[in-house]
Amino acid sequence: MHLHIPDGVLPIWLWVTGFIVLAIFLIPxxxxxxxxLNVVPRAAMTIALILVxxxxxxxxxxxxxxxxxxxxxxxxxxxxxVAFLTNLVLALLGHGGFTVIGLxxxxxxxxxxxxxxxxxxxxxxxxxxxxxxxPGLKGLGTKKSGVSAGLAAFIGLALxxxxxxxxxxxxxxxxxxxxxxxxxVEEVGHLEMSLPTFLKISLPFISLGIxxxxxxxxxxxxxxxxxxxxxxxxxx
Amino acid sequence: xxxxxxxDYYSTSVKSFFHATTPIAKIVFLFTVLFSIIICQSLGWLVxxxxxxxxxxxxxxxxxxxxxxxxLLPVFFSLFFALSQIGxxxxxxITIFRAYDSxxxxxxxxxxxxxxxxxxxxxxxxxxxxxxxxxxxxxxxLIADExxxxxxxxxxxxxxxxxxxxxxxxxxxxxxxIFIHSFEKGEQIYKLLLARGYKGIVVSRADDxxxxxxxxxxxxxxxxxxxxx
Numbered sequence: 001m002h003l004h005i006p007d008g009v010l011p012i013w014l015w016v017t018g019f020i021v022l023a024i025f026l027i028p029x030x031x032x033x034x035x036x037l038n039v040v041p042r043a044a045m046t047i048a049l050i051l052v053x054x055x056x057x058x059x060x061x062x063x064x065x066x067x068x069x070x071x072x073x074x075x076x077x078x079x080x081x082v083a084f085l086t087n088l089v090l091a092l093l094g095h096g097g098f099t100v101i102g103l104x105x106x107x108x109x110x111x112x113x114x115x116x117x118x119x120x121x122x123x124x125x126x127x128x129x130x131x132x133x134x135p136g137l138k139g140l141g142t143k144k145s146g147v148s149a150g151l152a153a154f155i156g157l158a159l160x161x162x163x164x165x166x167x168x169x170x171x172x173x174x175x176x177x178x179x180x181x182x183x184x185v186e187e188v189g190h191l192e193m194s195l196p197t198f199l200k201i202s203l204p205f206i207s208l209g210i211x212x213x214x215x216x217x218x219x220x221x222x223x224x225x226x227x228x229x230x231x232x233x234x235x236x
Numbered sequence: 237x238x239x240x241x242x243x244d245y246y247s248t249s250v251k252s253f254f255h256a257t258t259p260i261a262k263i264v265f266l267f268t269v270l271f272s273i274i275i276c277q278s279l280g281w282l283v284x285x286x287x288x289x290x291x292x293x294x295x296x297x298x299x300x301x302x303x304x305x306x307x308l309l310p311v312f313f314s315l316f317f318a319l320s321q322i323g324x325x326x327x328x329x330i331t332i333f334r335a336y337d338s339x340x341x342x343x344x345x346x347x348x349x350x351x352x353x354x355x356x357x358x359x360x361x362x363x364x365x366x367x368x369x370x371x372x373x374x375x376x377x378l379i380a381d382e383x384x385x386x387x388x389x390x391x392x393x394x395x396x397x398x399x400x401x402x403x404x405x406x407x408x409x410x411x412x413x414i415f416i417h418s419f420e421k422g423e424q425i426y427k428l429l430l431a432r433g434y435k436g437i438v439v440s441r442a443d444d445x446x447x448x449x450x451x452x453x454x455x456x457x458x459x460x461x462x463x464x465x
Contacts, residue, residue, distance in 0.1 A: 004310070004313045005313070005317075006310040006313050006314045006317075006334070006335030006338065006339070007270065007273065007274060007310075007334055007335055007338035007339075008273060008274050008314075008330075008331060008334025008335055008337075008338060009314060009317045009331055009334070009335065012274070012275070030362065030364060030365070034364050034436065037426075037434075037435075037436050038426065040367075040368060040371065040426065040436070041371070041419075041422030041423060041425055041426040042419055042422055042423075043368060043372075044368055044371040044372040044375060044422065045372070045375060045379070045418040045419055045421070045422040047368070047369070047372035048372045048373070048375045048376040048379050048418070049379060049414065049415060049418055051240070051372075051376055052376065052379050052380045052383050053411065055239070055240065055380075066411075069415075073415075081365065081368065084365075085365065085368060085369045085372065088358075088369070089369065089372075089373070091342060092342055092345070092346045092354070093239060093240060093243060093306075093342070093343065093346060094306060094307045094309070094310060094338075094339030094340070094342045094343045094346075095309055095310065095339075096310065096313075097310070097335070097338060098266075098270060098338065098342055099270065099274060099338075168317075194320045194321070194322075194323075195320070197319060197320040197322070198316060198317070198319075198320035201315075201316055201319050201320065202316045212404070215404055215408070216404065216407070216408045216411070218408075219404065219405050219408030219409060219412070220408045220409075220411050220412040220415065221412075222412075223408065223409045223412030223413070224412050224415065224416060227412070227413075227416060228416050228419075231415075231416065231419060
């Protein structure tokens, strides 16, 4: 789960910078992956699956992302393309802003990068004592993979939320600060926002979302490891 | 999921003045009005743009109440930001209306433009990305149908009745199954595409010729931009 930043919240210079940073990463990535035609169906299916999963309601207007899982399944470079195209379709459906596609993509990519690199790191570091007690599954390491994926998703989602907080902090010090309101009596900063209030409001939702998504990612990876383990061995 | 289905249905099945405009005109309309909304600092004008967009949706034979309802999701996200702006005059309301106006605008454009036309415009920038999103969008509805059936099956078999932790595990395993099945299906489609000479591009063309209704749409966009500044 992450906060979709809507249109009109952040100053123009910040979301334009978001597009520039995205382009700096996306162009070389596209040049690198465009010949890997065999990954196209997997990446396309991942986009479609994420869009479907994002539209499964969880009671509140929050949803799962599973971008950490996407990172594990399609690798770090393809996951940037997956995050970008998912955000593009979502923006066209009024879900998340169009002008902030650059920043929202970078936000989701953080989860995917953490998913890929931390999953592989934890899978090596976590001791074998966490392996399954079920004799039929012994040696497969399904639980170990699940725990690695869950931890990777948790850290990725936490980093993603920190990125949103970082955007709010820097939006206050940017060049767009002192635009005046036409009707306003007082001169107020264009994007003045109270960070403590923001954290007070968003943290309960975000924490719940992060915990649920981490468990779901862990269980999905555990299942994939059991049924089709070769899907988890994507190479850069 | 129903919103994606219905937006797709309205864009392809409904016929109106706005559906007949070219995708290029709609993209110009989208960017001009979106920019007007983002730089508009007057609450009154933001409310006026909202009413104008609903009026255009009504003229385009779209269900205005459904669009009103679907566009509420970004309002929820904008609330996080707006509530932390309390004490800064009208700023919280401006933040909410900017998010809501933009969502209604994007839904209006998506519901009046068939997805292949929309992605073909995108293909002028990057054919590779356009191709990828084209394939993803085609499978979106198949996967959604499969997911719906599988979750119904899970419910019938008591998958939601074993406590919170077990339910979460059951749902996750079902999602894992959908992932595996979709990837297998993707592999099959890839082999079929290769057999048909696929080299990374699926060609899709849209009508680019400007007609009178395209000029009217662009004029509306420029009018909105000028009156709100």
